[in-house]
Amino acid sequence: MTQTEASSPLSIAVLGGGSFGTAIANIIAGNGHDTRQWMRDPEKAASCRKLRENTFYLPGVVLHPLLNITYDLEEAVTGCDIVFVSIPSKSFRQVVRAVAPLLSPGTMLISTTKGIEHDSFHLMSDILREETQGMRVGVLSGPNFAKEIVEGHYTATVIASEDEALCKTIQSVLHSETFRVYSSSDVFGVELAGALKNIYAIVTGMAKALGRGGNTTSLLITRALAEMMRFAEAMGADPMTFIGLAGVGDLILTCSSDLSRNYRVGYLVGKGMPLEQAVAEIGQVAEGVNTVRLIKAKADELGVYMPLVSAIHAILFEERPIPEVIRDLMSGAQTFDVAYSAKP
Ligand SMILES: NC(=O)C1=CN([C@@H]2O[C@H](COP(=O)(O)OP(=O)(O)OC[C@H]3O[C@@H](n4cnc5c(N)ncnc54)[C@H](O)[C@@H]3O)[C@@H](O)[C@H]2O)C=CC1
Numbered sequence: 001m002t003q004t005e006a007s008s009p010l011s012i013a014v015l016g017g018g019s020f021g022t023a024i025a026n027i028i029a030g031n032g033h034d035t036r037q038w039m040r041d042p043e044k045a046a047s048c049r050k051l052r053e054n055t056f057y058l059p060g061v062v063l064h065p066l067l068n069i070t071y072d073l074e075e076a077v078t079g080c081d082i083v084f085v086s087i088p089s090k091s092f093r094q095v096v097r098a099v100a101p102l103l104s105p106g107t108m109l110i111s112t113t114k115g116i117e118h119d120s121f122h123l124m125s126d127i128l129r130e131e132t133q134g135m136r137v138g139v140l141s142g143p144n145f146a147k148e149i150v151e152g153h154y155t156a157t158v159i160a161s162e163d164e165a166l167c168k169t170i171q172s173v174l175h176s177e178t179f180r181v182y183s184s185s186d187v188f189g190v191e192l193a194g195a196l197k198n199i200y201a202i203v204t205g206m207a208k209a210l211g212r213g214g215n216t217t218s219l220l221i222t223r224a225l226a227e228m229m230r231f232a233e234a235m236g237a238d239p240m241t242f243i244g245l246a247g248v249g250d251l252i253l254t255c256s257s258d259l260s261r262n263y264r265v266g267y268l269v270g271k272g273m274p275l276e277q278a279v280a281e282i283g284q285v286a287e288g289v290n291t292v293r294l295i296k297a298k299a300d301e302l303g304v305y306m307p308l309v310s311a312i313h314a315i316l317f318e319e320r321p322i323p324e325v326i327r328d329l330m331s332g333a334q335t336f337d338v339a340y341s342a343k344p
């Protein structure tokens, strides 16, 4: 597929019946493409088709007439040029494995999932490459609340792929009057940024619950960025990616709004609710909870200094009292503000 081909209508599937899958599918249908959204639950699919509304995840939003909703995976992906995968990281591999034999060679596979696979530490693009052969792979990530996208708030995101033509196609397919798509060739950095920022949304949500103000939020977001960049560098990603939309852009958004499920988990735990109950209360995926465990283990293994990750891990999984953890954080060594320099 070339850039010029993207201007004619394409066949595009979105896997996942949640809030983000629905938001993305609605944009694509709005741009005139043959769009199919797959959700595994036949009853939910029938309800969305009948009501032209996803009352389960995005109530109040009218689904575009060109959006076809199905629970039949084969029907969803057969003959598709592009398949977006909007499935939580926990089930991502299982769904990709099921869809792989149904895809034509050269299909563009785009992950929108901001998480890391449990046990393997694989990112979603790794899974796409491992479970399929001969496909073109990309990652979509950025400051993108599904609810705000469908409400038409001006929004931008990032498509990351080493395949420049793929980036151009995705820019064309998603671009609208209210939605812009920037490109990056740093797949690993963009994907890592999307997963990492969820951790700090839990932290800032907790700070809000404890009555902390703007100074504290700013302190947390800025030091979170420093941690993210340090970790990225240790993992071989380009730290500069983290000053873009998928890095600091998404960090600011998710750490400052209770539209974020991760922020809300942090808020509820900060108010004294047990973690499991907080996760159940949210009722949608909060990827950061699992990501905290994985990043803490990886940072320890690599010897990367990540005091905020250690602190939130101690609160969520080591039963350390919040005031004690905050005291430790505030009494840590006072080091340099900015560790990166443009100077040689
Ligand atoms: N909601 C948002 O504003 C944004 C979400 N994302 C990311 O997109 C990914 C998906 O998130 P959401 O759509 O928000 O999640 P969600 O919690 O709203 O929905 C998840 C969907 O996946 C489905 N699902 C779960 N396990 C499945 C399985 N085994 N087989 C088939 N379907 C399965 C659920 O039934 C549900 O329809 C997450 O990784 C999230 O980080 C990215 C940007 C924004």
Ligand SMILES: O=C(CO)COP(=O)(O)O
Binding pocket: 114, 142, 143, 144, 145, 146, 198, 201, 250, 253, 254, 259, 260, 261, 262, 263, 285, 286, 287
């Ligand atoms: O990634 C998001 C916005 O960019 C959504 O964040 P949550 O998963 O915390 O809701």
